[in-house]
Amino acid sequence: xxxxxxxxxxxxxxxxxxxxxxxxxxxxxxxxxxxxxxxxxxxxxxxxxxxxxxxxxxxxxxxxxxxxxxxxxxxxxxxxxxxxxxxxxxxxxxxxxxxxxxxxxxxxxxxxxxxxxxxxxxxxxxxxxxxxxxxxxxxxxxxxxxxxxxxxxxxxxxxxxxxxxxxxxxxxxxxxxxxxxxxxxxxxxxxxxxxxxxxxxxxxxxxxxxxxxxxxxxxxxxxxxxxxxxxxxxxxxxxxxxxxxxxxxxxxxxxxxxxxxxxxxxxxxxxxxxxxxxxxxxxxxxxxxxxxxxxxxxxxxxxxxxxxxxxxxxxxxxxxxxxxxxxxxxxxxxxxxxxxxxxxxxxxxxxxxxxxxxxxxxxxxxxxxxxxxxxxxxxxx
Numbered sequence: 001x002x003x004x005x006x007x008x009x010x011x012x013x014x015x016x017x018x019x020x021x022x023x024x025x026x027x028x029x030x031x032x033x034x035x036x037x038x039x040x041x042x043x044x045x046x047x048x049x050x051x052x053x054x055x056x057x058x059x060x061x062x063x064x065x066x067x068x069x070x071x072x073x074x075x076x077x078x079x080x081x082x083x084x085x086x087x088x089x090x091x092x093x094x095x096x097x098x099x100x101x102x103x104x105x106x107x108x109x110x111x112x113x114x115x116x117x118x119x120x121x122x123x124x125x126x127x128x129x130x131x132x133x134x135x136x137x138x139x140x141x142x143x144x145x146x147x148x149x150x151x152x153x154x155x156x157x158x159x160x161x162x163x164x165x166x167x168x169x170x171x172x173x174x175x176x177x178x179x180x181x182x183x184x185x186x187x188x189x190x191x192x193x194x195x196x197x198x199x200x201x202x203x204x205x206x207x208x209x210x211x212x213x214x215x216x217x218x219x220x221x222x223x224x225x226x227x228x229x230x231x232x233x234x235x236x237x238x239x240x241x242x243x244x245x246x247x248x249x250x251x252x253x254x255x256x257x258x259x260x261x262x263x264x265x266x267x268x269x270x271x272x273x274x275x276x277x278x279x280x281x282x283x284x285x286x287x288x289x290x291x292x293x294x295x296x297x298x299x300x301x302x303x304x305x306x307x308x309x310x311x312x313x314x315x316x317x318x319x320x321x322x323x324x325x326x327x328x329x330x331x332x333x334x335x336x337x338x339x340x341x342x343x344x345x346x347x348x349x350x351x352x353x354x355x356x357x358x359x360x361x362x363x364x365x366x367x368x369x370x371x372x373x374x375x376x377x378x379x380x381x
Contacts, residue, residue: 004329005329005331006329006330006331006361006365006368006369007331007358007361008330008331008332008355008356008357008361008365008369009331009332009333009354009356010202010356010357010358010361011152011155011180011202011308011333011354011356012202012333012356013201013202013208014201014202014203014205014358015358016360017205017206017207017258017262018205018261018262018265020261020262020264020265020268021205021206021207021258021261021262021265023261024254024257024258024260024261025207025254025255025257025258025261027257028050028253028254028256028257028258029254031046031050032046032047032050032051032253032254032257033047034046034047034048035047035230035250036048036050036051036230036250036251036253037051037229037230037231037251038228038230038250047253050253050257051251051253051256052066053260054256054257054259054260055069055071055243055256057260057263057264058212058214058259058260058263059214061263061266061267062182062187062188062189062196062212062214063188063189063190063191064188064189064196064214064215064216065217067241067242067243068189068214068215068216068217068242068243069212069213069214069243070212070213070214070215070242070243070246070247071210071211071212071243071247071251071252071255071256072197072210072211072212072213072246073209073210073211073252074199074200074201074208074209074210074211075102075177075178075179075197075198075199075211075212076102076211077211078197078198078211078212078213079102079103079106079146079175079177079197080102080106080224081197081213081221081223081224081225081246082175082195082197082213082221083103083106083107083110083144083146083175084106084110084222084224085221085222085223085224085246086143086144086173086175086195086219086221086222087110087115087116087143087144088222088224089222090115090116091116091117091141091142091143091144092116092117092118092119092139092141092142092143093107093110093116093117093118093119093142093143093144093145093146094118094119094120094121094134094137094138094142094144094145094146095107095118095119095120095121095145095146095147095341096120096121096123096130096134096146096147096148096158096341097120097121097122097123097341097342097344097345098123098148098151098153098154098156098158098339098341098342098345099146099147099148099177099339099341099342100148100152100177100179100338100339100342101338101339101340102177102338103146103148103175103177104339104340104341107146117139117141119137120341121133121134121137122345123151123156123158123345125156125300125301125302125303126302126303127158127159127162128159130158130159131159131162131163131166134147134163134166135166138170138172142170142172143172143173144172144173144174144175145163145166145167145172145173145174145175146175146176146177147160147163147174147175147176147177148176148177148179148180149176149177149178149179149180149181149182149185149187150180150181150184150185150305150306150308151180151308151339151342152179152180152308152337152338152339152342153298153308153310153337153339153342153343153346153352153354154298154299154305154308154309154310154342154346155180155299155305155306155307155308155309155310155356156300156303156304156305157181157185157303157304157305157306160176160187160191160193161191161192164191164192164193165192167192167194168192173194173195173218173219174192174193174194174195175193175194175195175196175197176193176195176196176197177197177198178196178197178198179197179198179199179202180202180203180306180308181198181203181306182198182199182202182203182204183202183203183204183205183262183263183266183271183274184203184271184274184275184278184306184307185271185275185306186271189214189215189216193216194215194216194218194219195213195214195215195216195219195221196212196213196214196215197211197212197213197214198211198212198214199211199212200212200255200258200259200262203266204259204262204263204266205258205259205261205262205265205266206255206258206259206261206262207254207255207258208255209252209255210252210255210256210258210259212259213246215242217242220240221242221245221246223238223245223246223248225246225248225249226238226248227248227249228248228249228250229244229245229247229248230244231244232244269359274359275306275307277359278307278357278358278359278361279307280363281307281357281361281363281366282305282307282308282309282355282357284363284366284367284370285309285355285357285366285369285370286299286309288366288367288370288371288374289311289370289373289374292374293314294313294314294315295311295312295313295314295373296311296312296313296314297309297310297311298310298311298312298346298348298352307356307357308354308355308356309354309355309356310346310348310352310353310354310355311352311353311355312348312350312352312353313353313373313376316376317350318334318335318350318351318352318353319334319335319351321334321353321373321376322334322353324372324376325353325369325372325373328372330368330369330372332353332354332355333353333354334351334352334353334354335351336351337351337352337354355369
């Protein structure tokens with residue numbers, strides 16, 4: 001990594017990657033050249049065995065059964081499989097007002113086509129109020145509740161365990177977007193989640209082009225993509241069992257190996273240690289800037305957060321702020337972060353700048369960016 005570039009956009013993609021991940025990808029390219037699940041020859045069998053071992057490792061990390069771990073292209077792919085698969089026969093669905101577009105867009109597209117009914121639940125800093133806002137929207141034909149584990153804009157953690165309990169009481173499929181929580185906080189299928197969708201390239205430290213859909217097997221997911229699965233090949237019907245029903249096409253073997261290696265890194269380092277370090281860096285960032293009237297930090301004292309901070313500098317567009325920071329070697333994302341609903345809820349009509357450190361960032365780097373923000377040209381005018 002170029003030491004003149006400091007990445008504070010880790011909620012988009014963690015970088016740099018752990019050494020274990022880089023070695024796993026390199027080894028996969030050298031050793032696992034077969035097509036997993038396709039063919040009985042040695043190369044295919046060796047690759048299939050490696051993929052299954054990774055599936056077992058990932059299943060154990062999320063408290064799931066290996067056959068219920070589905071490899072996807074990314075979290076968006078997983079969420080589309082889940083949302084469109086569960087809602088294929090219509091009904092009512094509820095999403096939160098902090099959803100990423102990867103949940104919101106497929107939901108609103110199904111609504112636009114008159115295939116479902118849709119409600120959007122308000123999110124409050126207080127967990128009890130948020131749960132009640134979902135509860136009040138439940139109808140007799142509510143089939144699914146979709147909720148982000150934590151907002152990718154502000155980092156606010158939603159009460160997914162309480163919502164899981166509500167869904168289980170009502171026999172409603174509970175789908176969680178865990179892109180910003182996996183690898184950061186302990187979230188598992190055993191928390192009462194029916195379908196957990198996540199990215200491999202964020203908090204799990206895998207490479208780009210990786211994602212997971214993990215099911216508890218309770219709710220059948222109708223496949224929206226059909227094709228070769230390596231099983232039941234003599235039939236023109238898509239297999240109905242997981243993971244085959246949702247894994248059409250050749251798997252991304254280097255990507256799968258990278259996610260499994262990323263999980264090994266998390267276990268070795270300690271998830272709580274990672275969370276504590278990144279939260280500490282966020283605390284430094286906030287403490288350094290909180291007394292400057294020109295800086296707005298979008299956090300509430302009544303909410304809980306993963307290590308993500310959205311902020312703005314008064315008088316400077318978020319894109320301009322990010323450009324100045326980039327010119328000085330700091331990588332942060334500005335704008336609407338693919339989350340139209342969340343920014344509507346926040347009232348941030350020009351977007352925000354997002355600060356999201358990783359386990360590889362240091363206190364020195366945070367103090368450096370905070371000092372730069374404090375001395376932006378706007379203060380000299």
